[in-house]
Amino acid sequence: MADPQDPQDPQAAADRLMDGLRADLERLAAIPSIAFPGFPPEPVREAHDLLVGLLRDAGVAHIETIELPDTAPVIFGEIPPPTPDAPTVLLYSHYDVQPPGDERLWDSPPFEPTPIEGGLRARGIADDKSNVIAHLGMLRAFDGRPPVGVKIVFEGQEEYGSPFDTYPPTDPERFACDAMVIADLGNVRPGTPTLTTGLRGAAEVIVEVRTLKEPRHSGEFGGAAPDALLVLLKALATLHDVHGDVAVEGLRRDEWTGAGFTEDEFRDLAGVEAGLPLLGSGTLGERLWSGPAITVIGIDAPSVDHAASAVVPYARAKLNLRFHPRQDPHEARAALVDHLSALKPFGVPLTVTPGDTGPGYEAATDGPAYRAARAALATAWGTEASYIATGGSIPLVNGLAQAAPHAEVLLFGAQDNQCNLHAPNERVLLSELRATVVAMCAFVTGYAADFTREGRS
Known part of the structure; x- marks a missing residue:
């Protein structure tokens, strides 16, 4: 995609890139980058160094490491906007992972990426290394020259908690952007494109x-x-x-009006024992999210x-x-x-x-970035995007939103709610990774065009 005004088909670009992206995902997932106390720091630095090299190969010339006390290194990269009226998009994901827990519960060693039907199994391969690779896929599709400015934030200690959560408001110029894609989430179920709009x-x-x-x-x-x-x-x-x-x-x-789980899906995801009732009344969305x-x-x-x-x-x-x-x-x-x-x-x-x-977070969904994201997810998955929330929290979202208060915040990615994140036998589906790369490519293309039109109107 060398010419941002006349990009190739994002579906074809993703197909062309998938073998290399899968290989790099396997390399990254084989590194036990656990940033918890008591675990060696060397694998975290190894993952950091691998990603810096992959970013350089993808055309990112400006790369820094943000070193803060008591946390793992944060990778910061930047590609300037191609034109003065092009928007800037911040891309976030993290390269550290949860500990594997009891390895006897795994069907294969947690840091030996293992093929499964339709995907790969390893600790951290969905949360969040698949999304790191999806960002890289978009950059490769455009040969490092996307139609938007790009700021890249790959964190190294998200799972344990980090001083970086509150750092962005202290350095707002570094994180200034028009939209940000927080890729630490995914779809409500495989094949259902999903934008997460709320965090409890x-x-x-x-x-x-x-x-x-x-x-x-x-x-x-x-x-x-x-x-x-x-x-x-x-x-x-x-x-x-x-x-x-x-x-x-x-x-x-409040009443929940977005998409949600069926009761059978939720029972299966939660591992509810057969015959037991769920707690509470009202919709699952109200009980879980609003x-x-x-x-x-x-x-x-x-x-x-x-x-x-x-x-x-x-x-x-x-x-x-x-x-x-x-x-x-x-x-x-x-x-x-x-x-x-x-x-x-x-x-x-x-x-x-x-x-x-x-604090929780609730995104505004009526701006040009959301319009572009809805269209991009529909392009990638072939069906309209759904809105959900999540009961979990991502503290950094509020830190980045405070640093760039006018930026639209988009939360989507290659995970899905059946990927076993934080549990034994975590997996990612390659179809979800591919579709996320397609969505990222279609998003930056559509957002750049829509943003430019708005600027000229």
Whole structure:
């Protein structure tokens, strides 16, 4: 695609590139680039160096490494706009991966990319190395001269959490752009092109109870001595109503009007045991994306295997709250803290400690980048794009949005909700990778044309 005004068919370009892209994906996925404490840093640097070389080969002349304290290196690359009235698109993905977990649960070694029907299996091959390669595919399709300016951000510590999440607003000129493609997501299901338009926010709260100086014999004291674990359980039971819906006042819940899972799809994805009901009422979209969720993610209490016949003097739980993309994070966390602080189960007060919180995000979808993205995804997958949200959070999205507040934020990529990200036997489908390359090519072409027309009108 040497001439950005007369590009080749993006389908043909993707077909021409796929063998090389697959080979590079296998090379990248074979590197155990885990940026968690306790893992060697050398593989993370190896993945960084491989990508720098691949970017140079794809025609990116300006490449820097952003070195921040306590995080892995961030690759930053830049291609200037071809004309003064062309837009600039920022491309984001990350090259670090989750640890593999229990390798006995894998059907093949997690860092030996293995062919499967229609795709490849390896840790991190979907999340997020497939999307790194999709960005590279677009650059190769245009011989490094796309019809838009490009800024590239390949992060090296997204999975563990990084100071880079809050860095972009401190250097807004570097990240200034007209649109950004955050490729750390994918389709609601294989073959269904999907734009993610909302991310729920997240907060943590710890609640604890102390009732006795030390354990006391349950036969001699049980029935009158206040049991800390019973107090805690009674408090936790107030967080949901009889249907399983969150019962905390002040947490926002709206109707969900976008696409979503069928109940059978969700049961399969979540691994729900046969015959069990799902929690809550209303649509799955409301329960998963446009409404709150409270999960008890940990409890400190005596273990069953080592339990003594004694009244428990102390118990503690950690709660994870997910809330509406547009709700203020401090307001949401305060709603949960206030609910728990007002309780005195059996007359016993609780100690409630607010933890970390992070905002959600909801994208505006009425600009030229979204018009171009909808058309590009339809070109790539042969059907109209759907909108979904996600219950997970990507903190960097807010950091980049603050650095470039007028930029349109697009979230799509080569993953899909059946790819087993963060789980054993993670996989990517080559059809999804190919379609993402097609979509990226069609997007920058359509966006450049639409942006230029708007500028001249």
